[in-house]
Amino acid sequence: MASREEKLFACFPAVSTKEWEEKIYADLKGKDYERTLVWDTYEGFKVNPYYRRENLAGIGYLDSMPGQYPYVRGTKSMGNNWLIRQDIVVSDLETANKKALDILDKGVNSLGFIFEKRDDLTDGNLKLLLKDIPLEEIEINFESIGLKYNFTNPFLDYLNNTEADKSKIAGSAGIDPLGYYVLRGKIDGDISGGLKSAIERTAGLPLFRIISVNGRFFANSGGSLVHELAFSLAQGAEYLIKLTDAGLGVDEAAANIKFNFGIGSNYFMEIAKLRAGRLLWAAIVREFNCICEDSSKMVIHSETNSVNKTFYEPWVNMIRTQTEAMSAVLGSADSVTVRPFDAVFENPSGFSERIARNQQILLKEESHFDKVADSAGGSYYIENLTAALTDNSWKLFLEVMDRGGFTEAFRQGFIQDKIKSVVSRRNQNIALRRENILGTNQYPNLTERKVKVFDDSLFSPVDLSEEGADTETLKLFRTAQPLEALRYRTDIHSLKNRRPVVFMLPLGNTALRRARAQFSCNFFAVAGFEIIDNNGFSSAEQGVAAAAEANADIVVVCSSDEEYPELVPEVAGMLKNEILVVAGNPECRPLLEEKGIVNYIHLKSNIQEELKRYQHMLFKE
16 A cells, blocks of 8 residues: 555545534524633633634744743643652651651652641751651652741751752742731731841752742632732732842842642643743743843642532542642643642541552553643643633732732732632532532532531631731631531431431422432432432322321422422422422412412522521421
8 A cells, every 4th residue: 555645634624613603503593602602710701612723823922842931831841740749747756757758658759848836946856857868859848837937947957967969959948928928917027038048048959949929828718710820920029029129139039939839620721820820920030130041930839729629528539639630730830739638627548648649640650741741732722721811810910019019919908809709709609509519519429427526617717817917818718618517517416316308209290300309309418418219109199198108307399380380289288397398490489489388499599598498497496
């Protein structure tokens, strides 16, 4: 057979955008194109249902290569290697050291030591903590839950008493006084002087970064990706301003800043976020007249978010963190932490920590995500998302700077108000089930029961505000908390009382009764009630008798709107103390309400408010 070269699909005629649109409009059969197919994001821009080559027109960075300014395609020219990081909360130095050595043998090459309290850390303490850890071969990071401690002095003292090659020591000190302000509401000490002193002291550690910009705080307090990017960039710019005003060179200042971003489950958008972040940071540093172009490279650590994780069906968190880790890696993060699936409600188990490590190892060893630099590059969709995030984040960044910079904008409440507006919208969408949290507001596990008593703080936002805080602080929370609190309340009530029973009473129209029974089962299961589903009954008498035998607390009539005027009053007349609920929002509702039938559930019901109301009735409060 003669060899020949042909273009793939050359025998098919090209299809224009106009032809695609005509086909789409025909298939929509009169439905509104914008409402049906265009996605209105929390980030403030719309996403089209498809993109073509023509949509790349006007995007200015497409000719750049990986490793080249403005680094939208990553800071590495070859491959996409990243560090697998695991954090260890240090309560006992020897125990933390033992754990560190153990996980270094299991695929981890970046350690994060998180200190609950400093307890005057010294080089002597560090001898216990860092014993036998090969500092020249891994990355070492220090962080404090208090966010204000400076670990550079004891770490440097420790290194001076070792033979370690300081030029090979990579990691970070995790100092973030503006992050402290965001969560605590107070500026702690002299930011400029303290940071400048720490940077000058560690000048012999070129791979060790002193300052952390914790964008994850904005993400885990409910902000959008644009919020996370814009506010992080404004925070980073403020650090540059403070340090250069204090006499430090911009190259030295920028080379000591590390960005810690959260990663959520908005898969393609999160990839684009990291790409947009590098582009904008490179532009900001260049505006400070850096001498070395490498100084404008954004170093990124990504950590899977907690805001979208769940207490019920926590195993689903593994699926969430897997896609999040993929987003971080494909977005070319320099290091990644996958938080264990049970981390939101307990100290992670050995099993959950192993799973979290292996999620990244699989991406390297089996999926080879480390082999290709910027594999997302050129994607019509991702390049357009990157451009949209860049434009919207830059606009918000400029708004912050026009208000006097990050600290002043935060003191005025501007940043908090922006985040709260998205939180309010998201909470409403979750309560109306326009946005789904699997296992929480949709498809809950009917057999899952919590029999252990947990602290109520698990279901409330975390307020770390200090006494005398001079501004409102950000509150870290999880979007599932309000609905989880409802379900947990049922579980705790049922430890000493009978669990409420919801009985499905399908009648009449076979298709509609089945669909409405499934909807109703899902609806009431969100509150942790016991659900009794049924295929259907031939008469109201038969259904009501079965409900009485099941000792039902709530009876849900499931039928068609046309049959409700006759069926619902008939069922109501035979019930005793059971709460009658109608599945749907029928036109005959006013007539039924006149007869005292007042409970309805349907697609537009606020599930949180409705379930709270039924709990109030059932628990006799």
